[in-house]
Amino acid sequence: MVRMSGHSDSGNNGGGGSRTHRDTAQVDMPMAPPQRTGPVGGVRGSNPVPPKPALTGPVPLPADGRSDASPLVRTVERHLDEILAAVPQPDAIELAVLDAQGLLCAEDVVSSRALPAFDQAALEGYAARAEDVAPASVRQPVELAVVGESVAGVDAPAAIGPGLALKVSAGAMLPAGADVVVPSVWTDRGAARVLVQAGPPAGSYVRRTGDDVAPGDSAVQVGTPIGPAQISLLAAVGRERVLVRPRPRVVVLSAGTELVDVSATPSPGQVVDVNSYALAAAARDAGADAYRSGILPSDPRRLAEVLESQLLRSDLVLISGTVASGGFDLVQEALAQLGEMRFSQVAMHPGPAQGFGRLGRDDVPVICVPGEPVGALVSFEVFVRPAIRLMLGKRQLFRRTVQAISGQQLLSPLGYRQYLHGTVMRHPDGGYVVEPVGDATDALLARMARANCLIVIDEDVTEVAAGGLVTVMPLLLGG
Amino acid sequence: MVRMSGHSDSGNNGGGGSRTHRDTAQVDMPMAPPQRTGPVGGVRGSNPVPPKPALTGPVPLPADGRSDASPLVRTVERHLDEILAAVPQPDAIELAVLDAQGLLCAEDVVSSRALPAFDQAALEGYAARAEDVAPASVRQPVELAVVGESVAGVDAPAAIGPGLALKVSAGAMLPAGADVVVPSVWTDRGAARVLVQAGPPAGSYVRRTGDDVAPGDSAVQVGTPIGPAQISLLAAVGRERVLVRPRPRVVVLSAGTELVDVSATPSPGQVVDVNSYALAAAARDAGADAYRSGILPSDPRRLAEVLESQLLRSDLVLISGTVASGGFDLVQEALAQLGEMRFSQVAMHPGPAQGFGRLGRDDVPVICVPGEPVGALVSFEVFVRPAIRLMLGKRQLFRRTVQAISGQQLLSPLGYRQYLHGTVMRHPDGGYVVEPVGDATDALLARMARANCLIVIDEDVTEVAAGGLVTVMPLLLGG
Numbered sequence: 023m024v025r026m027s028g029h030s031d032s033g034n035n036g037g038g039g040s041r042t043h044r045d046t047a048q049v050d051m052p053m054a055p056p057q058r059t060g061p062v063g064g065v066r067g068s069n070p071v072p073p074k075p076a077l078t079g080p081v082p083l084p085a086d087g088r089s090d091a092s093p094l095v096r097t098v099e100r101h102l103d104e105i106l107a108a109v110p111q112p113d114a115i116e117l118a119v120l121d122a123q124g125l126l127c128a129e130d131v132v133s134s135r136a137l138p139a140f141d142q143a144a145l146e147g148y149a150a151r152a153e154d155v156a157p158a159s160v161r162q163p164v165e166l167a168v169v170g171e172s173v174a175g176v177d178a179p180a181a182i183g184p185g186l187a188l189k190v191s192a193g194a195m196l197p198a199g200a201d202v203v204v205p206s207v208w209t210d211r212g213a214a215r216v217l218v219q220a221g222p223p224a225g226s227y228v229r230r231t232g233d234d235v236a237p238g239d240s241a242v243q244v245g246t247p248i249g250p251a252q253i254s255l256l257a258a259v260g261r262e263r264v265l266v267r268p269r270p271r272v273v274v275l276s277a278g279t280e281l282v283d284v285s286a287t288p289s290p291g292q293v294v295d296v297n298s299y300a301l302a303a304a305a306r307d308a309g310a311d312a313y314r315s316g317i318l319p320s321d322p323r324r325l326a327e328v329l330e331s332q333l334l335r336s337d338l339v340l341i342s343g344t345v346a347s348g349g350f351d352l353v354q355e356a357l358a359q360l361g362e363m364r365f366s367q368v369a370m371h372p373g374p375a376q377g378f379g380r381l382g383r384d385d386v387p388v389i390c391v392p393g394e395p396v397g398a399l400v401s402f403e404v405f406v407r408p409a410i411r412l413m414l415g416k417r418q419l420f421r422r423t424v425q426a427i428s429g430q431q432l433l434s435p436l437g438y439r440q441y442l443h444g445t446v447m448r449h450p451d452g453g454y455v456v457e458p459v460g461d462a463t464d465a466l467l468a469r470m471a472r473a474n475c476l477i478v479i480d481e482d483v484t485e486v487a488a489g490g491l492v493t494v495m496p497l498l499l500g501g
Numbered sequence: 502m503v504r505m506s507g508h509s510d511s512g513n514n515g516g517g518g519s520r521t522h523r524d525t526a527q528v529d530m531p532m533a534p535p536q537r538t539g540p541v542g543g544v545r546g547s548n549p550v551p552p553k554p555a556l557t558g559p560v561p562l563p564a565d566g567r568s569d570a571s572p573l574v575r576t577v578e579r580h581l582d583e584i585l586a587a588v589p590q591p592d593a594i595e596l597a598v599l600d601a602q603g604l605l606c607a608e609d610v611v612s613s614r615a616l617p618a619f620d621q622a623a624l625e626g627y628a629a630r631a632e633d634v635a636p637a638s639v640r641q642p643v644e645l646a647v648v649g650e651s652v653a654g655v656d657a658p659a660a661i662g663p664g665l666a667l668k669v670s671a672g673a674m675l676p677a678g679a680d681v682v683v684p685s686v687w688t689d690r691g692a693a694r695v696l697v698q699a700g701p702p703a704g705s706y707v708r709r710t711g712d713d714v715a716p717g718d719s720a721v722q723v724g725t726p727i728g729p730a731q732i733s734l735l736a737a738v739g740r741e742r743v744l745v746r747p748r749p750r751v752v753v754l755s756a757g758t759e760l761v762d763v764s765a766t767p768s769p770g771q772v773v774d775v776n777s778y779a780l781a782a783a784a785r786d787a788g789a790d791a792y793r794s795g796i797l798p799s800d801p802r803r804l805a806e807v808l809e810s811q812l813l814r815s816d817l818v819l820i821s822g823t824v825a826s827g828g829f830d831l832v833q834e835a836l837a838q839l840g841e842m843r844f845s846q847v848a849m850h851p852g853p854a855q856g857f858g859r860l861g862r863d864d865v866p867v868i869c870v871p872g873e874p875v876g877a878l879v880s881f882e883v884f885v886r887p888a889i890r891l892m893l894g895k896r897q898l899f900r901r902t903v904q905a906i907s908g909q910q911l912l913s914p915l916g917y918r919q920y921l922h923g924t925v926m927r928h929p930d931g932g933y934v935v936e937p938v939g940d941a942t943d944a945l946l947a948r949m950a951r952a953n954c955l956i957v958i959d960e961d962v963t964e965v966a967a968g969g970l971v972t973v974m975p976l977l978l979g980g
Contacts, residue, residue: 076701076702076703076704076705076706076707077701077702077705077706119778120778120781120782120785120793123782123785123786124786137945137946137947138772139767139769139771139772140769140770173758173759192872192873193757193759193772193872193873194770195769195770222555222556223555223556224555225555226555226556227555227556228555229945233945234945234946234947234948235946235947239947241947241950242950246950249782249786249976250779250780250782250783250786250878250881251779251878251946251949251950251952252950253775253778253779253782254775254776254778254779254874254878254946254949254950255775255946255947255949255950256778257763257773257774257775257778257779258773258775258874258946260763260766260773261763262763262764278672279652280652280672284736284739284740284741285741287739288618290618290619290674291619291673291674292618293617293618293672294736294737294739295736296732296733296734296736296737297733299598299599299732299733299735299736300729300730300732300733300736301729302599303599303602303728303729303732304729306599306602307602307603307728307729314599393671393672394671394672395733395737399729399730399733402729466616466708466712466713467616467713467714467730467733467734467737468616468713468714468718468720468734469713470730470733470734471720471721471725471730471731471733471734473730497728
């Protein structure tokens, strides 16, 4: 298991500064809640609304009911804050440069070398003295004696004098005395003697020692994402390994007495465990090393054993279905044995039932999300992905959002932050247009698989008119 | 090795349709080439230009020279067309669903199951008959007798009649006779008898069998990128494995007598092999399974052996430094033994020297890029990344480009497509602003590592004024 250091050790994770990116309260609609005759949620098209549509969205209180808000109901922001404040950052580790790809550099890589290591030709041609070739033109070429050839990686004459030239390939060492390389295309490509048809200024087509990196220069800095260009530079300064923020190890578990493995044929009332697959994929996409551990056993002793052993090998444990499923009490009890877990109703749809705690000897963060698969993946987006990115040291914890024109009227209950799966497209006139997928807030799996974004409707917004602006979070893979 | 099928077998790769995305001729500048007194290339700031700056960019002909364009000089578009037309698509393979992440589905996954598999409660509450609870209100609640409890995954009473209710958890089977679930928060949460305070319309909070997917429905379609949502749906319909377009196996080799491995200390004139690292990282980022095979041996027999064995295990071979390096003839000769290789001068900067062929028994595509590291990675972007994406079956072969305001005057020689590394930022007033990195077109490694985009200046553009629009290709990792 990767050792942990406190999250406060890191100054550059931007956990605070990035908060502005999750502002979703940018809907250009009047904020006064419309008068309602009963609980309503969901999406309506421009077609006439049937008199009594079945309800499928979040559950508001009855129209004339008293408030019975539980003290456990909390906002999305508060639950997210609790998670981000408690998530540790794994200590930096040293990896081979190719394995470091996509991770953040955790050291200031100082070059002990000069790049280039020697004065060299930038292209194929003739090394010469600028003053010799200055008067050259096509009509009055300058003739030089070719004293030899310098090929990259091969020893060559050490110096040239007036009236002399050395044939050079790109990357070949420049002989002493030469201060210019005349490109071959400006010459007659002669072997013993060469006619030069143009004289470039001194320094032309020459790469000087240290032009790129001088000894003592910082080549790659702390916090730089390591991509092909950084790997190129690291290799050039002689680094085979580099210190990086590691991928957090995320173990994914599913809870629920109704669950059977995907290889089994479910009996009536049983459901295939899709969440351990979907959440492992989502965790990997977010940058984690994800391990799908599957369905938690229902035997209490075995359950405790599995949880304890997974805590030992994880930087983060992700469990779906601990709340509001058949296995509720059993798993919750087993978790309580390992530390303080807080289960909360979060004012969001889908997925009100959320949990978080730090358990076991190493206080490993454990995030519990709903067992319903759409709610599980939406909760991942809202709470788990930012936590994984914080552990990676990323500055940008949250997906970028755009404002899009809603193609339909969208309704949302007051007090809930609603996440609707949608498809967002560029508008021919600029900007974006978004349509919810399907016709209900209770997006199912096939609908979710057709979506390319989440539409985010803030807690204080109850209606977005067709044509109004709404916040959209494009769900790009790997982004 | 993955067997090959001809690229023309595939109808949905969009190799043709995507061509429009590489149009870069969108610069709002007058197209007439300015009068020049001599060869000029590079980037100038707003500072006064020194009288005779050293030349570092692409090499134009002498100002008064005749054209000596070689028949081998070709446009970027033509070289790219040749590569894309010849690149095969590996046959689809079956992978475990989690290993399929990020790849394109290559089958129409038809569900033999209904999703949900049974009528079920969408949330925790009481299953009841809508007509029984219709008159309920907070002041005049309706009382029902609770006949038992149905928990997800557990057998439960099979039916209810008038005046009866069944306590249900989310996902629990709905008993026959029930057509609505009354959310718990609308009741007194009674155990033996329950007081219902609001009556939702029939069908509310019920998920019907097959609402999501009916047997025979297509769940995931050919060409769909497989992400967490698709993995969720695949697992739900019982699929452990799925047919996908595989990641092409790309072997990366470096040629050049001046090269030493990164673990060695280079002697004078020697250079560390950075390209096999950088190009392997770039190939992996583009979606390939990349294998860094390192520096090609200089012994002709060993060289031939290495090339032959790598062709056998590759879908694509990528070699840097075969042209315009010390090992020119040796590697070129060895490649010629294996099939027809065409080496060309491509009218671009950096990286004019490019090569392509299909070699060996299986006609494996071999792409040769320059040995100079910046030219190698730019050539990868221009020629290799689109080829890898075509092999993956992606519709979008090319990186998206944006138009950005250039913060500096940019000069480019007529007839060359110039790629400059730059940093692009969002402008506070909207749109983008771009600055070239460093002060020369001959971007070196450290400059390249600071860039986040390529600035693309088309062949027929010789000057972009400060404040003019220029095409920019953001280099997002994983994009």
